[in-house]
Amino acid sequence: MQDQSSQFEIADPPTDGITNITFSPTDSRLLLASSWDTTVRLYNVEENRLQTQVKHMGGILDTCFGNDNNTAYHGGLEKKVTKLDLETSTEQEMGQHDLPVRCVRWSSETNNLYTGSWDKTLRVWDERSTEAVQKHDLPQKVFSMDISNNRLVVAMANRQIFVYDIRNMTEPWQTCETTLRYMLKSIRCMPNGEGYACSSIEGRVALEFFDMSPEQQARKYAFKSHRQTINDTEVVYPVNALAFHPIYGTFASGGSDGIVSVWDGVNRKRIRQFPRYPDEIASLSFSHDGKKLAIASSYTFDEGERDHQPDAIFIKTLDENECKPRTPNNNLGNGTAYV
Template identity: 70%
Template sequence: MQEPISTQFEIADPPRDGISSLVFNPLDSNQLLVSSWDSTVRLYDIEQNRQLLRFDHEGAVLDVCFGDGQVAYSGGIAKKLTMLDLATNTTKLLGSHEEAIRSICWNTETQNVYTGSWDKTLKVWDPRLEEKKAEIKKVILPQKVFSMDTKNNILVVAMANRQVHVYDVRNMDAPLYTRETSLKYMLKSIRCMPNGEGYACASIEGRVALEFFDTSEESQAKKYAFKSHRQTINDTEVVYPVNTLAFHPTHGTFASGGSDCVVSIWDGVHRKRIRQFPRFPDEISSLAFSPDGKTLAIASSYTYDEGERDHSPDAIYIRTLSETDCRPRAAVNSSN
């Protein structure tokens, strides 16, 4: 039986300015939430290819995440953390930072929201409490936050100066580990492995690093970094930022998107690239796998690496994945 060929289509009515974040509803693979520099958060039904909801904000929205059920959280340049009720199309202000909110995470274990800001703080919020009471913890950090992610009881925070803090969300008084990544330049994205064993982080230097939480010599021997998102132009190697990472929910492989307008799928365990999709019209600013693992959402959106320049319209592509697009290379080989 021949496997289905992966297909792709473009989402109708995309944001009008840079797309900052894509995230699927963890309980519904048809619902995609999108934040943008056009000061909106939009909810799409990808099966019907239509916009379901739109929330307008005071300024550019830099990140968005789903919470429990039909609730989401957004933040950005306006410095405010907003709770979005998707069932009633209403909003609730939970609180604010002193500078822009760069990254937002929802942790299912604690039922809390975590925000990382350019004001060099990490805050913990209990959304069940009213404004001015919802902030339950403030952690002073050494640098600005660039990216965060959480899995089980672990929260990872990527900051300026290539620093990564790893927290146990059950005790946020101090980080479990403080690490300086092996990557030599500014971090862009950090994502936890689905099995909870570690994380991947990406940087502006066209490299991705895999790190592991277990401090044993055996586990630490598995960590490594590799080159990606590079092209040879006129006999010169051009290096592009890796803007975004996303792990497949079941296979444990991951996708990377770069300013070379390319999306690649990697088998981190076997250190191989599985797939590279045809180039997109513009830089890849965000990626998200659906919870059932059958779909990859791709934001093709200029990230202003080169300042103001002409660029393609911002677009969101939905790619239906074939059976072998994301399976680990060893598993693919064994089935041939």
């Protein structure tokens, strides 16, 4: 059982497949959630109450905060890119993709919104315009996306990753095929801007670095996670969610095994594994001060239709030792290693 003193369950959770949860970049009380139940919800986690909810015709696949805590953006099956005023629950349609919108990310560096779609495009939006100010054709559907400082990373089908410098997006800054051998599930940028972590359906996580020098590339590696032995057979689970701790640079991973683990990527150690949650982990988010971790327990339908637990969002108050690196930083060595 979870330690109830350090964790509680959010009231009025989504009711059908949570697609993303994300804390405000500046206020650890505010948490956004998007869902296949067609809603975007804003929670005040300190008061444990649903503060704002808007409903649509189709499932919402992603949401993010904008330039303040009163603004959010979202997209989903309706193909629309939408701005939401969280105070008044009023919406403004900014434009559309040709197929569902899979990812939305706001940049405070450019004051632009970046969206990735199953239509194999990446689009850039300025809320003062009635259509996308940039459109970039991609080789594959977008599966996951993240932004940090001036770097935008895009994970696609066929294990392809594009990295853009958002100051000049004429061409991708870097293109690569991940070392992971199976379909990508999540990609998240390191807080220090040095690189990113990505995860796959085959129970692995890879750490990659932007600097292409031999010394820095020698630091990249992949490791096995979210596996268990059942009746002498190793069962492998998709790693659906990643989230970096904003202070320590360690990161959490969540899998279809219902487990959340915290990793020290630099020293290649698992710091902590929390007791199993009711169902698969669909999304994770640290608060901006690193004191809370939001955990979405929600079936992701990777096994098709089956009985599953109700969707739930847990807020875990973290003690310092649960995310702080255990040993001093050291040289990561060469090649691929497995934790």
